[in-house]
Amino acid sequence: MKNFFKYPLHENAFSTSDIKEGIRVLLSKQITMSKKTKEFEKYFAKKLGVKYALMVNSGSSANLLATFASGNPLRKNKFKPGDEAIIPVLCWPTSLWPLVQAGLKPIFVDVDINTLNIDLNDMKKKITKKTKLIMNINVLGLSTNLNRLKEISKKKNLILIEDNCESLGSKLNNKHLGTFGDFGTFSFYYSHQITSGEGGMVTCNNEKDYEILYSLRAHGWSRSPKTFKKTSKKYPKLDPRFIFTNMGFNLRPTDIQASIGLNQLKKINYFIKQRTLNRNLIIKKLENSKNWKNQYNFLKVEPNFKPSWFSLVLMINNKYVHKKKRFINFLSKKGIETRPIISGNFMNQPAAKLYKLNPNKEKFPNADKIEKTAFFIGLKTKKISNDELEYLVKNLLKISVL
Numbered sequence: 001m002k003n004f005f006k007y008p009l010h011e012n013a014f015s016t017s018d019i020k021e022g023i024r025v026l027l028s029k030q031i032t033m034s035k036k037t038k039e040f041e042k043y044f045a046k047k048l049g050v051k052y053a054l055m056v057n058s059g060s061s062a063n064l065l066a067t068f069a070s071g072n073p074l075r076k077n078k079f080k081p082g083d084e085a086i087i088p089v090l091c092w093p094t095s096l097w098p099l100v101q102a103g104l105k106p107i108f109v110d111v112d113i114n115t116l117n118i119d120l121n122d123m124k125k126k127i128t129k130k131t132k133l134i135m136n137i138n139v140l141g142l143s144t145n146l147n148r149l150k151e152i153s154k155k156k157n158l159i160l161i162e163d164n165c166e167s168l169g170s171k172l173n174n175k176h177l178g179t180f181g182d183f184g185t186f187s188f189y190y191s192h193q194i195t196s197g198e199g200g201m202v203t204c205n206n207e208k209d210y211e212i213l214y215s216l217r218a219h220g221w222s223r224s225p226k227t228f229k230k231t232s233k234k235y236p237k238l239d240p241r242f243i244f245t246n247m248g249f250n251l252r253p254t255d256i257q258a259s260i261g262l263n264q265l266k267k268i269n270y271f272i273k274q275r276t277l278n279r280n281l282i283i284k285k286l287e288n289s290k291n292w293k294n295q296y297n298f299l300k301v302e303p304n305f306k307p308s309w310f311s312l313v314l315m316i317n318n319k320y321v322h323k324k325k326r327f328i329n330f331l332s333k334k335g336i337e338t339r340p341i342i343s344g345n346f347m348n349q350p351a352a353k354l355y356k357l358n359p360n361k362e363k364f365p366n367a368d369k370i371e372k373t374a375f376f377i378g379l380k381t382k383k384i385s386n387d388e389l390e391y392l393v394k395n396l397l398k399i400s401v402l
Contacts, residue, residue: 006335007392009311009378010191014260015267021259036255040262041201047265048176050184050203052210055258056217059165059187060094061251062200063135066183067098069202069212070133070159072246077159079104079132086126086158087135088118089364092342093351095137095163104133106357108347110364114300116313116341116374117144119366124152133159138167138177139342140310140376142299146172146180153181161185165200168193169272169308178203188261191378193308194268196261199253212246220248268308275309275379282312285389291397295320311376313341320399321373327399328375334395336377344371 025036037055045053056062071079079085081103087096089108099106109123116139123134134153136144146162153160164170164178165187171177178184188199202213214224222231222245232240264271283298297315301307316324328338343349345367347358377392384392 004335005337007337007377007388009337009339011378011380011382013190013195013264013381015263018260018263021263022256025255025259031254031256033252033258034255036262037253037258040258040265043262044201044265045203048179048184048203050179051205052207052213053201053203054210054213054217055253055261056200056202056251057253057257058198058251059185059189059192059200061249062165062185062187062202063094063161063163064098064101064249065213065216065251066161066185066202067102067104067133067135068216068247068249069183069209070161071102071104072212072216074212074246075208077157079159082130083132084128084130085133085135086118086123086131088137088367089345089347090116090139090342090367090370091135091137091346092165093346095135095165096346099133099135100355105130107131108358108362108364110366111139111370112144113366113369115142115144116140116299116370117142118149120144120148120152127152127156127158131156131158133161134181135161135163136181137163137342138170140313141167141170141307142301142305143167143170143172143177146177150180165189166192166310167308169268171306171308173304174306179205182206182209188257188264193271193310194261194264196253196257196264199257199261215246216248217251218248219250220244220246271381272308274381274383276307278379278384279309279312281384281389282392285393286396289393289397291400293400295397295399309379311339312379313374313376314396315370315374316399318373323399323402324373324375327402330398330402331395336392336395338375338377341370341374341376 041053041055084107085099085104087106088111090111107126110119112119160181162178162181162184164184167177184203186201188196222243231243299313
């Protein structure tokens with residue numbers, strides 16, 4: 001479908017070489033999950049410096065799989081239904097709903113206004129004897145202090161899932177985001193740092209966790225090489241090809257997705273470089289304009305952090321906040337596509353009220369402020385043209401005269 005935005009959130013994500021890789025799989029007629037998926041998983045794990053990576057059909061499925069693996073009976077440190085799970089209130093639905101679906105009680109935490117990520121001080125206040133899991137979300141290429149978060153989770157014996165669907169390629173102290181927790185989850189949706197159209201990945205460093213993930217991904221089957229051999233001996237009366245040792249889903253990807261994702265991952269450093277360049281060009285052009293009146297604030301980055309930018313977040317100065325709705329409509333008419341920050345404060349969503357997720361009507365002032373003042377625009381993986389830059393900046397600055 002043709003994109004009618006002059007400046008869309010994301011350009012056409014696929015190169016000719018990506019499509020050729022997908023066509024090779026089609027021509028091979030081996031479309032379902034097979035050798036290409038294994039190759040992508042192996043390359044992904046090596047690239048991020050983890051022991052295991054398991055591909056699934058989406059980032060949402062990655063969160064679902066990591067959550068249910070965390071509470072699986074085969075795991076020593078596991079949650080049980082009724083336990084509490086910490087999650088930032090600035091979240092996407094499929095970071096939250098697996099917790100609810102697994103029988104956990106979500107405990108919402110406000111976020112840091114400067115990073116959009118979980119506020120660790122607020123989080124510490126909300127950890128109780130019932131807390132068993134933290135679903136941390138690395139937002140739009142940034143993160144909280146993950147070393148501190150890891151220390152807290154280890155001290156309290158909490159399972160840590162790192163939802164890194166928006167931050168593939170970002171590093172803290174030269175360590176990839178998504179590798180600090182018990183599980184890391186990743187998304188390869190169309191608008192993300194790399195894409196396979198749809199697709200996702202779960203990473204871990206524990207062999208037992210990997211075996212659980214492997215089984216849960218496909219029906220609870222004992223199909224990984226290690227468990228296949230073990231269960232064949234343990235259950236000699238059963239057909240070794242069809243032994244089910246666990247509960248499960250069907251979250252398998254295709255080799256088409258894997259072949260495109262693998263080709264894109266090999267180019268991620270280039271994508272990161274271009275997005276960073278474009279972000280810097282846009283901010284510099286805004287701030288150097290004669291019409292610059294501090295209309296926006298921008299996210300700051302700590303020296304030990306190397307972001308893989310998902311987008312350019314613009315936080316509207318208080319003087320102009322009352323114009324936000326009108327201004328977003330103006331940008332849309334000008335062909336400039338925008339998005340809110342994730343889903344905003346999720347407690348303001350009707351689904352949160354439907355499921356009574358905030359019975360005490362707790363307030364989350366920072367998440368509310370972000371919802372009220374901030375939005376984002378896309379960052380291209382090719383250098384922005386001068387014409388595009390001029391057009392974009394000219395219209396972004398018009399918030400002060402609307």
